[in-house]
Amino acid sequence: MKLPKIRELLEAIKALITGPYTTKFPYKPHTPHQNFRGQPKFNPDKCVGCLACEAVCPVEAIDHRDIPDPQNPKRIMIHYTDTCIFCGSCEAACIADNEGIKLSNEWDLAFFDRTLAEETIEKDLELCEICGEVIACKDHLKWISEKIGELTFSNPTLYLSRLKSLRVIDENLIAASKDYGRSDRTKMLCARHRRETTLTTQ
C-alpha cells in the first residue's frame, strides 16, 4: 500500500513545482498552430467570382447578390460566419489556384448581433449589350481566355473582354466601324443573344 502512495506523491510534488496547467486566456492572447483551420476570408485580387465555392459548400454558408445596374454592375460575394463549419471545401474547390478564398488563423469570432455575421467583397460584372442580363464577372472571363489560349477568338464575348482589359481596344473603335447589318457580332452578349445573332440575320 505504501509504494502506490509514494508514486502519487512524486506526481503531486512535480505538479506543485511546475504550476497550473491551464493557460491564462483571456488575459494573455492565444495563438494556435499554423495548421489551424480558422475563418475563411475572400481575397479580392485573386477571387474571380465563379461561384464554385457556393456550389460546393455543405451548409450553404456562401451566397451572392448581383446588382445589374447598367452604369456600375457589381457582384457581391457574401460569406456567413455563423453558419460556416470551417471544413475547407471552398478553399479546395477554388479555381484561382486555391487563393480566392483561404482559411486564415482567426478563431475568436464571438458576436452579439447575428445580422452582422457576414463578410462581403465586390467584383465587377459584365452585362449583355442587348438585354442587360448578367454574363459573368470580368475577372472570370479573363481567367477563361487565359486558360484556352488562342481559342479565345472563337467567341466575341471572350475576346472583346480580354482585349478591353489589355486596353488594346476602346469604345471609340467599336462605334466607328460601319454597320453592315452584322454589327451585333462584335458586341459582348449573353448566351441567348449570341445564339440569335449567329443564327439569324438582321
Next chain:
Amino acid sequence: MTRNEIIDDLKKRFKDDITNIFDKSEKRVYVEIKPESLERCATYLFKDLKARFNIASGVDTRLHIEILYHFSIEYINLLISLRVKLKREKPVINSLAPVFKGANWIEREIHEILGVEFRGHPDLRRLLLSEDWPEGVYPLRRDYTEWDKTAIRDRGV
C-alpha cells in the same frame, strides 16, 4: 467451412426459400428470401453458423418496403445480408426478438419510422420519436410531408 462451402450449403438447405443470390465480392453476399422463411434462415445463421447479428436496415423503395438483415461471420471475413421484400400497403413480418435479444431495439425503430408491423415482438413501443408525434406519420417514407407547420428552417438545412 470455407466461404464457398457455406454459400453452397445455404443454397441446398434453403432452396425453396431463396429467390435470388447476388455474390457481389469476396466479402459481401446478398441473399433474397421469402418473408415466411425469415425465422428459419436467421435461426440457422445465428445458432448453427454462429454468425453475429449486425443490424437490420429498412429501405422504402417505390415498389415495396425492403428490410435487410446483416449477419457477419468473422473467421472467414464474410458478411451475409438477408433481404425480404414486403408489400407497401400493409408491411407485416415475424419478429426475430424471441430468437436473440439483439433484435429487440432495431425492430422498435423500424416499426415507428417506416411503419412495419412485427408479429410476436414482446414490447413494441416507441423508441426514438417523442410522445406528441402523431400516429400514422412515418418519417422515413418517400411520401413523408412536414406535419408541423410552425417548424423553423435555418440556413443550409
Next chain:
Amino acid sequence: MAKSVIPIGPYHPLQEEPEFFRLTVDGETVVDIDVNIGYNHRGIEKLSERKTFDQSTFVIERICGICSTSHPFAYTRAVEDIIPVEVPPRAKYIRTIIAEGERIHSHLLWLGLAGHFLGYNTVYMWVWKLREEILDVMEILSGNRNNYAMFKPGGVRRDINPDDIPSAVKKIDSIIPTLNRLKKAIVDDPVLHVRLKGIGILTKEDAIDYCALGPTSRASGVAKDVRKDAPYGAYDQIDWDMIVAENGDVFDKVVVRVLEVFESIKIMKTCLKNLPEGEIDLNIADIPPGEGIGAHEAPRGETFHYVRSDGTNRPARHKVRAPTFMNLPTCNSTVIGETISDAAIILASIDPCYCCTERIAVRNEKGKKIYSGKDLIRLSQQKTEIIKRKMRIK
C-alpha cells in the same frame, strides 16, 4: 409511466446528450431498469439523402463529438464498397493515424469520467491533462482539435506535411511515462479491487445474445475486433495485439481500455514513421447504382454503415448504426441485482457517448422519486470512502 416520475429534465442546460434511465428499487437492490432514448434524435439519416456524397461526410462527422472520425471512416468505406475500389496506400496510413489518435483521446476521456464517478477527482484532472497533449497532436496533423474533416470517398482531403511529423511524435512520446504510472496505479490499487471486481458481470452467453460490441464484449471473453477480423487501412501491416479479458466485470472493462491505449500509441507512432509516398485521393467521378457496407472499430465498438445509391450524386438510403445502440440493452442483465451505489459505475462502464448516466431517476415501489442522477454519483463516491476507511483500519 411518465406520470408518476418527475425527471430532472432531459434538456438540462449542463447536459449534451441526454438519456433517461428509470430504475425500480426494493430497499437497496435494483429490481428493474428501463431505458428511454431519443432525446437527441436529429433525423440524420433523412438529411443525408438531401446532400451529395461528398457533402454528406460533414453531416456524418457531427453525429458524435468524441468518436467523430469513426462515422466518416465507415461511411467512406461503404461508398467505396459500392464500386468496389481500394484507396492508395498513403491514404490508408493517414486514415489509420487519425483513427488511432481519436481512440487514445476517447479512452482517456472515459478514464477521467470513471475516476470522477468513483470519487477519484485527482485522476479526473490528471488524465484530462494528458488528453490535452493528444488534442494538440491532432491540431498539428489535421487542423482542428475535434471534427477533423479529413475523410472523403476515395481517399483523404488533406496531406500530412513531413515537417510536422517530428513534433507530433515528440508530443506523443511525452505522455508515455505518465501513462505507465497510471496503469500501475490502477491495477495495484486495493480500493479499486474491492470496488470494481465482481460488479456488473456480463457473461459470455449474454454478450453473444445481445450482440454486444467493442471493449464491452472483449472484457467478457468474446475475442472479436473488426481491425483483426476484416483488416482495412494499415492494420494488417503493423504488429499489434488485441486485448481480451475473461471475467466480464467492470474492473476488466477498465483494464481492457487502459491497455488498448498503449496499443494505439504503438500503431500511431509506427504509421507516422513509415508513411509511404504517393497519391492521397482517387478522384472518383461518379458512383454507379448499387449498395455497399462499411464497418470500422470505433472506441466503443463496431460502427456499421449501409449506403444504397441509385446512380445520381446523392445517396438513396443511408443507415447508421452506432455501437452504443447494441451495448445499451445489456444493462438489463448487468444492473439488475446490484445495489444503487454501484448503478452509476456499471452504466458508465459500457461507455455511452457522453455521461448519459447522469440522466437517471430512481423510484421505489409506489412510484415516488427518491433519488436523482447526482444523488447516485454521490452515493457511489460515498461507498468508496467507506471502503477506504475500512482498509486503513485493517
